[in-house]
Amino acid sequence: MRGRNLPRLSLHVPEPRFRPGDAVDFTDFAVPVAGAQARPDISAGAREISGFAYEMIRVLDDAGRAIGPWAPSLSSDRLRNMLRQMVLLRIFDDRFFRAQRQGKTSFYMKSTGEEATSIGAAHALHDDDMCFPSYRQQGLLIARGYPLIEMMCQIYSNSGDHLKGRQLPVMYSAAEKSFFSISGNLTTQYPQAVGWAMGSAIKGDTRIAAAWCGEGSTAEGDFHSALTFAAVYRAPVVLNIINNQWAISSFSGFAGAESTTFAARAIGYGIAGLRVDGNDILAVYAATEWAAERARAGHGPTLIEHFTYRAEGHSTSDDPSRYRAAEERTLWPLGDPIVRLKQHLIMMGEWDDERHEALEKECVATVREIAREAEAKGVLGDGLRHHSFETMFEDVFEELPAHLREQRDQMIAEREAAGLKL
């Protein structure tokens, strides 16, 4: 093949703009104007609104005003409740990140900087709409009033963990809050959400489904399976992509962000795609509400890209200073979701710094108090307060088959023979 006098090929390997030590400069990032986006009717054809996949829906402007046709009319009580839940979530995350560092559990994942994407969505959905979360949507549970102690016992895998210590911390499951069991394998929940929504439609139910994945895992086959099925059957589902720009150490370019937006993935499937400022909780709320109404009215699925920034590491297992520039977080032009809602409430005359400080103190105290209660039920590896050994064999099947009964007895016998606790 050589010598044909053709230009030699070269492979493009994406590279993020800033690595550790680089000066961060976002001045060329054109922040979309808040309030400038039209709000189409919920019955609009996917094709006629394809432009929304490339724009960005924003409601809160730099001064903290809520403007434009997407601005939702929410009471100040509701807004304060959203703020409280975001603050509580951030404090909860801080506390359990530290608990991992203290050796009380194996693993933790914070949602710092992304709180609006789950809290805002939970407020726009009905409480019995079924959520198929990824591992960073603990905000859904907090917004739906799931008892914090249940979350904590799960994180500690202790005797109070209703998942019997089987799942990695933060892989919650809460059927009573319409919150699906978190897998840990990425985007498997996407086709499941579509299937759940299809089931709801088959049965003539009124509930819809919603799913979340990260921008990195839009590369998984299941993402594309889900969009295909959702489009074909016009499933009543809201599919969310949390574009926090980082998948562990891989920037969003490795999922295709250099070439297009993630919302634009919707276009090829013929479903509605919206791109939203994910640090603007009012925009998240408004877009989710639009998509939910669209689904309920039988106009099919919506793909929403929430453009945000993962302010901390992927989990307790990585150090972001090893792969990205530290200043990214502070210089990120779309700001912090808590600060932005706080500013909005202050501007409305419905909040002030004193009350905010009091709120933070109250949340710290609440988390501390409940954590104490949870730790009384055990922490991971204390060897004392966990579910009994034979529970390992339960729930593999509805009924315990002979071979598992035999293996359970063998385990008990081997522990007995070794003089270990039963």
Place this chain on the structure above:
Amino acid sequence: MTSMTMLQAINSALDVMMSRDPDVVVLGEDVGYFGGVFKATQGLQAKYGKTRVFDTPINEGGIIGVAVGMAAYGLRPVPEIQFADYIYPAFDQLVSEAARLRYRSAGDFTAPLTVRSPMGGGIFGGQTHSQSPEGIFTHVAGLKTVIPSTPYDAKGLLIASIEDNDPVIFLEPKRIYNGPFDGHYDRPVKSWAQHPASDVPDGHYVVPLGKAAIVREGEDLTIIAYGTMVHVVAAFAEENGIDAEIIDLRTLVPLDIDTITASVEKTGRCMVVHEATRTGGFGAEIAAEIQERCFYALEAPVQRVTGWDTPYPHALEWAYFPGPVRLTQAYKKLMEA
């Protein structure tokens, strides 16, 4: 009672379950209007409507993924994967999701789906329409694996699988869809009509999961098989006047170990037969169980008669297939030991 082929029995099981339970839905490639490439779902869409029996995109991962979601909603989906050879794109949804959902959520959510899929060779299907992947699924905690060998069992086991609250991989040996196979590819195909197990009740009945069947009682050796190979070994024993005890496993997981050990304790010799490749196949598991449990009753090493460890060949299919020639050699080794 009606004389049915295995395909008709499967169709009848689906019909019975769809009429009894409004939560049963059937989905898969070409299963709707067309009734499936093998006609297993024929007539069901016309009878039960498009929202309970419908075609899907050509996307096996999606088929199983949405079926898991439907099951979590409360339905009882029966997805069809057109050929077992196509099931691999759905592997993650089966292994990581359906199989573990009850466990990981401590019963918050379950996945009562029955994945139907035609398996096995002997039809000149080449490498992509002949595989026997059961051993891949029997290795997974949380999945049940069922393989029928007769119309009667196919219907009763399929009904039991659909009624089961755990995910079931229901593999249908397509070589025997329309008639039993004696292992002689050069002889005319027999029809099910002459076989006693083609008498199938029209209504609801169950063949319980986890129970093997003794197809033929015998004293000289135990032959353990399932699916198509049950008929191949039965013909082999009959043609050679061998007093074999033949066990049809019917369900691989959970395994009916008691029926196996009782037989091997009696005969002292055992042959395990399957079409699937040899290394790490389900026959290895059976052989290991037997040597752990029946070692002192054994008169000879357990023999495995299997497909070769190659991809399934097209033109050389009958040199691959574990038919009478390979059975004869294994039988000699067992009896001469």
